Amino acid sequence: MKTEKLGQSHMHISSQESPPDSKSTYGQSHMRMSSQESPPDSKSTYGQSHTCVRPQEARLLIGTRGSKLALAQANLVSDLLARNGVRTEIKIIKTSGDTFTDRPLHEVKGFGVFVREIDDTMLAGEIDIAVHSMKDVPTERPGELTIAAVMKRDSPYDFLLTRDGIKLKDLPEGAVIGTTSLRRRAQLLRYRPDLMIKDLRGNIDTRLRKLKEGQYDGILLAEAGLERMKWDIQGERLDPDNFVPSANQGTVVIVTKKDSQAERAVRVLDDENTWIETRIERIIIGILGGGCLVPIGAFAKRQGDRIHVRTEVLSVDGKRHVKIDEFINPDEYELEAARIGSELKQKGGGELIDEAVRMFTAKRGKHG
Numbered sequence: 001m002k003t004e005k006l007g008q009s010h011m012h013i014s015s016q017e018s019p020p021d022s023k024s025t026y027g028q029s030h031m032r033m034s035s036q037e038s039p040p041d042s043k044s045t046y047g048q049s050h051t052c053v054r055p056q057e058a059r060l061l062i063g064t065r066g067s068k069l070a071l072a073q074a075n076l077v078s079d080l081l082a083r084n085g086v087r088t089e090i091k092i093i094k095t096s097g098d099t100f101t102d103r104p105l106h107e108v109k110g111f112g113v114f115v116r117e118i119d120d121t122m123l124a125g126e127i128d129i130a131v132h133s134m135k136d137v138p139t140e141r142p143g144e145l146t147i148a149a150v151m152k153r154d155s156p157y158d159f160l161l162t163r164d165g166i167k168l169k170d171l172p173e174g175a176v177i178g179t180t181s182l183r184r185r186a187q188l189l190r191y192r193p194d195l196m197i198k199d200l201r202g203n204i205d206t207r208l209r210k211l212k213e214g215q216y217d218g219i220l221l222a223e224a225g226l227e228r229m230k231w232d233i234q235g236e237r238l239d240p241d242n243f244v245p246s247a248n249q250g251t252v253v254i255v256t257k258k259d260s261q262a263e264r265a266v267r268v269l270d271d272e273n274t275w276i277e278t279r280i281e282r283i284i285i286g287i288l289g290g291g292c293l294v295p296i297g298a299f300a301k302r303q304g305d306r307i308h309v310r311t312e313v314l315s316v317d318g319k320r321h322v323k324i325d326e327f328i329n330p331d332e333y334e335l336e337a338a339r340i341g342s343e344l345k346q347k348g349g350g351e352l353i354d355e356a357v358r359m360f361t362a363k364r365g366k367h368g
């Protein structure tokens with residue numbers, strides 16, 4: 001296990017590798033490990049907690065945000081289910097993350113700002129399936145709901161778009177880069193402390209427009225979003241050694257009520273390899289805590305008969321970080337993920353997390 005110590009500068013000790021192909025080829029069949037992120041004791045009350053009992057031949061209702069990316073994801077799931085004989089209908093649900101687009105996400109109250117209202121609609125029995133970008137789904141979940149399927153991972157990497165195709169290392173001194181992600185901000189400043197990082201909110205099309213309008217020299221976003229929108233835009237895929245992705249980045253997840261017809265219907269879409277990679281990442285960030293208030297990267301990638309795990313916590317200014325980069329045995333992946341999360345926390349990650357949360361809380365106190 002290789003750990004970089006907390007300090008002012010770091011010799012990167014992992015072998016620099018170009019990002020591997022992000023498509024996994026792992027086997028399809030699998031024994032489902034415990035998927036419970038919430039206590040396994042709560043039994044679903046599906047069908048008992050609401051009056052609207054729909055006839056059996058009714059379509060399953062898919063709940064989703066209304067952004068172009070979210071709709072692209074929901075339509076993909078609907079099409080795949082149709083190919084498996086499952087009829088669905090899509091219902092758009094507005095979330096607080098979509099409402100407050102004028103501020104950084106970490107300043108929108110509470111966790112799961114893109115998920116909470118959709119969870120509530122499912123708990124009320126008004127939808128059967130929810131399709132989310134998995135990285136937006138908090139690790140703390142309502143006991144009645146379950147992650148019923150994790151789709152095969154798209155690109156997990158961050159992607160830099162610049163107006164004239166300049167690479168990150170060649171950007172001029174003080175170039176303005178748009179992102180509102182605390183993780184991307186800290187990782188950018190670690191790599192190029194001279195850069196000016198400017199908040200950038202809004203859906204993908206809004207961000208692209210702001211780049212074209214000249215408000216930024218570059219913008220940083222998830223490559224998966226561009227893939228799913230089928231936008232073939234030239235840019236630079238950032239190396240996961242320097243830009244460890246957000247936990248579960250590039251993954252679409254399907255949530256249903258436990259023990260429901262919907263849970264059984266969507267199971268066919270589950271991808272074993274992505275299930276394991278994203279579970280490792282969620283165990284790690286679940287142990288670290290801090291939610292979206294702290295610059296944390298967590299990335300697990302199956303490579304042959306091993307799983308490469310990279311995870312790090314950074315200070316908000318990118319000047320300090322602590323990182324673990326190692327290969328683990330897939331047979332013990334849950335235990336190994338818990339060990340890594342605990343070690344990262346003990347080796348300085350906990351202090352950086354507390355510092356970031358204190359900083360945010362103080363800032364929120366000042367601005368109300």
Ligand SMILES: NCc1[nH]cc(CCC(=O)O)c1CC(=O)O
Pocket residue numbers: 114133134135136220221222224225248249250251252
């Ligand atoms: N709320 C931000 C968010 N949630 C999921 C994605 C991208 C798609 C994915 O990671 O699956 C994005 C945009 C971004 O990070 O650029």
